[in-house]
Amino acid sequence: MSADGSNDPDADAPGPDAEGPSADGPADLAAYLRAEVAATDFRIVVATMLAVYALFAVFTLLAGGGLNTLGSTWVRLTFLFAAYAILSLALNLHWGYTGLFNIGVAGFMGVGVYTMAVLSTPPDAISGMGLGLPLPVGIVGGMLAAALVGLVAAVPALRLRADYLAIVTLGLSEIIRLTLNSATLSGWTIATFGFGTGGGSGIDLPARPTDALLDTVVGTALVDVLDPTITASVLRRSLWVLVMIGFVIGIYVLLARVGNSPFGRVLKAIREDELVAQSLGKDTRWFKIKVFMLGCALMGLGGILWQGSQGYVSPDSFRPIVTFYVFVAVIIGGSGSNTGSLVGSILFVGLLFEGPRTFGNIVSNAVSLPSAPGTFAGAVAPLASLDVTPLLSYLVGNISAFRFILLGVVLILIIQKRPDGVLGHRTETAAAIDLDRPAANGGGNDE
Amino acid sequence: MSDAPLQVRDLKKTFGGIVAVDGASFEVEAGSLTGLIGPNGAGKSTTFNCITGAHTPDSGTVVFQGEDITGRRPDQIANRGLVRTFQIARELEEMTVLENLMLAPKGQLGEQLWRSVTPIARGEVIEQEAELRERVWETLDFFEIDHIAHDEAGTLSGGQRKLLEMARAMMTDPDLLLLDEPLAGVNPTLEEKLLDRIHELRGQGYTFLLVEHDMDVIMDNCEHVIVMHQGSVLAEGEPEVVQSDDRVIEAYLGEIDV
Numbered sequence: 001m002s003a004d005g006s007n008d009p010d011a012d013a014p015g016p017d018a019e020g021p022s023a024d025g026p027a028d029l030a031a032y033l034r035a036e037v038a039a040t041d042f043r044i045v046v047a048t049m050l051a052v053y054a055l056f057a058v059f060t061l062l063a064g065g066g067l068n069t070l071g072s073t074w075v076r077l078t079f080l081f082a083a084y085a086i087l088s089l090a091l092n093l094h095w096g097y098t099g100l101f102n103i104g105v106a107g108f109m110g111v112g113v114y115t116m117a118v119l120s121t122p123p124d125a126i127s128g129m130g131l132g133l134p135l136p137v138g139i140v141g142g143m144l145a146a147a148l149v150g151l152v153a154a155v156p157a158l159r160l161r162a163d164y165l166a167i168v169t170l171g172l173s174e175i176i177r178l179t180l181n182s183a184t185l186s187g188w189t190i191a192t193f194g195f196g197t198g199g200g201s202g203i204d205l206p207a208r209p210t211d212a213l214l215d216t217v218v219g220t221a222l223v224d225v226l227d228p229t230i231t232a233s234v235l236r237r238s239l240w241v242l243v244m245i246g247f248v249i250g251i252y253v254l255l256a257r258v259g260n261s262p263f264g265r266v267l268k269a270i271r272e273d274e275l276v277a278q279s280l281g282k283d284t285r286w287f288k289i290k291v292f293m294l295g296c297a298l299m300g301l302g303g304i305l306w307q308g309s310q311g312y313v314s315p316d317s318f319r320p321i322v323t324f325y326v327f328v329a330v331i332i333g334g335s336g337s338n339t340g341s342l343v344g345s346i347l348f349v350g351l352l353f354e355g356p357r358t359f360g361n362i363v364s365n366a367v368s369l370p371s372a373p374g375t376f377a378g379a380v381a382p383l384a385s386l387d388v389t390p391l392l393s394y395l396v397g398n399i400s401a402f403r404f405i406l407l408g409v410v411l412i413l414i415i416q417k418r419p420d421g422v423l424g425h426r427t428e429t430a431a432a433i434d435l436d437r438p439a440a441n442g443g444g445n446d447e
Numbered sequence: 448m449s450d451a452p453l454q455v456r457d458l459k460k461t462f463g464g465i466v467a468v469d470g471a472s473f474e475v476e477a478g479s480l481t482g483l484i485g486p487n488g489a490g491k492s493t494t495f496n497c498i499t500g501a502h503t504p505d506s507g508t509v510v511f512q513g514e515d516i517t518g519r520r521p522d523q524i525a526n527r528g529l530v531r532t533f534q535i536a537r538e539l540e541e542m543t544v545l546e547n548l549m550l551a552p553k554g555q556l557g558e559q560l561w562r563s564v565t566p567i568a569r570g571e572v573i574e575q576e577a578e579l580r581e582r583v584w585e586t587l588d589f590f591e592i593d594h595i596a597h598d599e600a601g602t603l604s605g606g607q608r609k610l611l612e613m614a615r616a617m618m619t620d621p622d623l624l625l626l627d628e629p630l631a632g633v634n635p636t637l638e639e640k641l642l643d644r645i646h647e648l649r650g651q652g653y654t655f656l657l658v659e660h661d662m663d664v665i666m667d668n669c670e671h672v673i674v675m676h677q678g679s680v681l682a683e684g685e686p687e688v689v690q691s692d693d694r695v696i697e698a699y700l701g702e703i704d705v
Contacts, residue, residue: 258560279530
């Protein structure tokens with residue numbers, strides 16, 4: 001780590017021109033804007049988000065999309081931002097704050113979503129079965145179930161070293177997915193109540209509560225007004241996205257409070273050196289169990305708001321790759337920082353997850369490329385005769401697969417050049433108050 | 448005799464086939480500055496780890512303030528007022544000096560998760576934090592490390608880390624402090640400062656058990672010295688007495704011969 005740290009100073013300076021002391025000249029405008037944006041965490045997040053929106057606006061307009069397409073793109077982007085933001089905040093609590101290496105995020109999401117589904121899906125659903133309880137009961141139930149599964153995993157595993165927790169959580173995540181996939185549980189009933197998971201064919205989910213808003217008088221009026229430019233389906237999805245953003249803000253505030261408190265201080269100490277925390281009289285076992293359960297409950301909630309809001313879910317949505325994506329978002333933003341988790345989620349979704357695909361669509365629309373060669377050799381061979389079009393169409397045609405190469409490259413660059421994430425090294429002081437020397441203390445030495 | 452706050456009886460600890468501590472017994476008197484010395488491999492650090500709960504002794508008892516604490520967890524022992532520092536300073540690197548010190552005090556309301564996040568209860572947490580902040584700054588001033596208060600602990604020099612570690616241990620308000628080689632790797636100026644602080648705190652009624660490799664430091668500063676050799680107590684008494692003990696000289700000279 002210390003060897004990596006020596007790289008940091010060069011990487012930290014955003015550009016040599018940013019060093020200018022006076023803010024008069026137009027040359028300093030960029031530096032001035034950067035300083036202004038960096039002034040508060042809220043602005044950093046909003047600015048990143050606006051930048052990604054702008055990028056996608058350019059993409060969409062270049063591809064000849066109209067306002068509705070743009071709206072639909074933005075809603076989809078925001079949906080994924082919010083989903084990844086909740087999960088990365090939860091993972092950051094585990095890994096960034098406490099150093100608990102949980103690589104079973106997808107499993108805890110699955111527990112949350114399926115518990116919600118079994119509790120709240122109407123009993124007459126086509127696939128899978130449920131109890132038809134009110135949605136809030138399902139959501140709270142899902143979070144509790146995820147927390148309890150977390151407890152079951154944590155009690156034996158937290159006594160072990162960090163790497164063993166990783167293996168246990170990864171294994172648990174796959175066990176959960178395979179259990180949900182099993183045919184035995186697909187149509188399970190007790191008396192007249194169905195608890196079926198639907199097996200590999202998945203389970204129907206309760207409708208989004210926000211959808212009903214558009215059926216009210218105000219809602220239908222709104223749909224009528226906007227209809228030609230923004231379709232009702234985009235509007236319906238955007239209402240749900242607003243709910244998700246509300247959750248993101250709520251969870252951010254909650255976790256900021258957890259972090260900026262004596263509790264968060266102990267978490268940080270456990271991450272740094274657990275024996276020190278114990279030697280100062282902290283019963284670290286309880287801190288780890290509590291924080292693990294809280295994080296798992298939030299992962300369950302994240303799963304419910306994301307996978308649980310699409311009418312239908314199957315075990316395929318909870319493959320380990322999802323956990324990997326969440327880790328990428330946290331690493332990009334810098335582990336240990338809540339704001340970093342938000343920024344990391346936005347950048348991951350915008351530039352690595354959705355960006356390449358959208359870009360590929362534009363290129364294939366704008367340039368009429370010949371059909372892509374079937375093999376990589378077929379794409380590269382014509383380069384000998386300076387013909388790049390086969391390679392280009394191959395790249396565009398397989399852009400979803402090439403995303404993974406891009407992901408790998410970005411990860412390596414980040415870990416090598418900016419191990420503390422894109423925001424650089426951040427100190428979010430773990431205390432409920434400002435720790436500066438109180439003015440009334442009469443010290444006044446250097447403060 | 449039996450009112451000594453720390454009583455160690457027949458302590459034994461083996462690692463595989465190696466006997467690290469072999470029936471060590473000693474006491475630390477209230478308000479004393481007791482030194483524990485011995486050549487390399489004498490079992491000083493293992494004894495320390497057994498007393499503070501980092502290791503569980505194979506046999507023997509550790510009694511602290513009349514209570515048997517043998518084999519308790521480190522946090523239980525620390526909460527009873529027996530607090531240690533480490534031979535190689537284990538500062539919490541990515542936490543600032545302030546955070547390191549704020550971490551230590553016992554009985555912090557905000558260490559309960561629900562109090563930290565619920566609106567009204569958090570008010571009490573904030574109040575307590577403000578009180579702790581006062582104490583933290585007093586401690587920083589006392590150890591003269593207030594100028595590095597906002598630095599991350601990982602950036603401090605070796606001597607500053609030792610000061611930080613002692614300051615952090617003091618923040619727990621201990622009855623007895625176990626210092627594991629607090630002067631190792633510390634330059635003479637800081638060494639002087641650290642010893643001053645130890646003497647001053649002792650004057651305020653704190654009890655110290657000091658493990659040191661450096662014979663001179665112990666002889667000059669402690670009024671009671673325990674010499675360990677090959678896992679058990681070889682000699683015990685006032686520095687002058689211990690210093691002239693033939694067995695002690697042999698143990699130390701023997702080490703040099705090897």
